Amino acid sequence: MTPNKVSIFEVGARDGLQNELPVTTQDKIALVEALGRAGVKRIEAASFVSPKWVPQMADSGDVLRNISRQDGVTYSALTPNLKGLELALDAGADEVAIFGAASQSFSQRNINCSIEESIERFAPVMERAIAANIPVRGYVSCVLGCPYEGDIAISEVARVSEILYKMGCYEISLGDTIGVGTPANARRMVEAVSQKVPVDKLALHFHDTYGQALANILACLETGVSVIDSSVAGLGGCPYAKGASGNLATEDLVYMLNGLGIETGIDLHLLAKAGNTISQALGKSTGSKVARAISG
Numbered sequence: 001m002t003p004n005k006v007s008i009f010e011v012g013a014r015d016g017l018q019n020e021l022p023v024t025t026q027d028k029i030a031l032v033e034a035l036g037r038a039g040v041k042r043i044e045a046a047s048f049v050s051p052k053w054v055p056q057m058a059d060s061g062d063v064l065r066n067i068s069r070q071d072g073v074t075y076s077a078l079t080p081n082l083k084g085l086e087l088a089l090d091a092g093a094d095e096v097a098i099f100g101a102a103s104q105s106f107s108q109r110n111i112n113c114s115i116e117e118s119i120e121r122f123a124p125v126m127e128r129a130i131a132a133n134i135p136v137r138g139y140v141s142c143v144l145g146c147p148y149e150g151d152i153a154i155s156e157v158a159r160v161s162e163i164l165y166k167m168g169c170y171e172i173s174l175g176d177t178i179g180v181g182t183p184a185n186a187r188r189m190v191e192a193v194s195q196k197v198p199v200d201k202l203a204l205h206f207h208d209t210y211g212q213a214l215a216n217i218l219a220c221l222e223t224g225v226s227v228i229d230s231s232v233a234g235l236g237g238c239p240y241a242k243g244a245s246g247n248l249a250t251e252d253l254v255y256m257l258n259g260l261g262i263e264t265g266i267d268l269h270l271l272a273k274a275g276n277t278i279s280q281a282l283g284k285s286t287g288s289k290v291a292r293a294i295s296g
């Protein structure tokens with residue numbers, strides 16, 4: 001069941017940088033271009049959300065408009081509502097993502113509405129995106145725990161995932177937003193969701209707050225999932241756990257997959273270089289253990 005190829009969905013320029021100190025638009029553009037040169041084919045480069053809520057992403061339009069696009073690379077953006085979608089289309093996003101949650105409290109704090117209200121908001125986004133021929137990805141946050149509610153029922157994760165899938169999302173990314181999962185419950189969750197959404201339409205989006213992300217991914221690969229989200233240099237913190245690491249570092253993921261003989265198409269050294277450069281711009285060292293080892 002373990003796939004022999006994995007598609008990496010790089011979220012450093014969005015999920016990572018939304019949780020870091022601001023960097024310049026030019027730094028973001030350079031990062032996205034360096035990721036492309038490293039062989040990353042799916043890059044989340046922008047987020048059209050309220051600049052009052054997430055000021056770090058306020059220049060998303062300028063980023064998307066000014067990158068030198070590489071053939072075969074998809075540049076995507078988060079769009080919580082119709083306004084976000086229109087901005088993303090205007091800036092030239094190749095695909096967009098709507099983002100919901102399996103926790104009511106998280107949904108309320110993240111996008112200022114309940115799960116049900118979020119589904120209502122997503123419907124016109126989906127309709128307009130389909131009309132514009134733009135693929136829509138769906139995120140479900142808090143699939144292995146919530147910072148406000150603690151444990152989340154797997155049935156709720158499966159329910160929300162199925163709703164987003166049936167609305168027309170081409171892929172559902174399962175977010176362990178606060179990185180609390182461990183391998184056995186991560187695998188149980190993926191198995192349960194795959195009863196409702198085909199496993200080849202699922203992606204793993206596991207944060208590394210508790211250092212479990214690689215182990216969780218390894219356990220879930222056995223279910224057949226073959227799309228994994230990660231963030232170069234481990235960019236991104238966790239607003240709910242001060243000082244905690246954020247997303248799983250793409251370099252660490254690629255290193256593990258290389259060792260398993262699973263193809264990603266990514267050049268690890270160029271990837272680490274991209275991660276080191278953006279880390280320098282942030283005034284910190286890379287969050288990737290592999291990148292540190294290679295550089296050393």
Ligand SMILES: CC(C)(COP(=O)([O-])OP(=O)([O-])OC[C@H]1O[C@@H](n2cnc3c(N)ncnc32)[C@H](O)[C@@H]1OP(=O)([O-])[O-])[C@@H](O)C(=O)NCCC(=O)NCCSC(=O)C[C@@](C)(O)CC(=O)[O-]
Pocket residue numbers: 015018047048049050051053054078080081083084085087099110111112139140141142175176177205
């Ligand atoms: C969703 C809203 C906008 C609702 O926010 P709201 O206040 O309920 O919305 P509103 O429609 O009442 O609008 C309020 C103001 O925001 C503006 N506005 C409204 N929409 C937009 C937009 N698209 N782009 C730019 N501006 C927008 C709107 O124009 C208005 O401006 P004002 O009149 O006050 O000047 C807000 O809650 C928001 O922006 N939240 C951002 C949440 C966010 O970005 N979270 C991080 C991403 S999710 C994540 O990281 C998890 C994930 C995906 O990685 C998976 C995982 O790890 O679990």
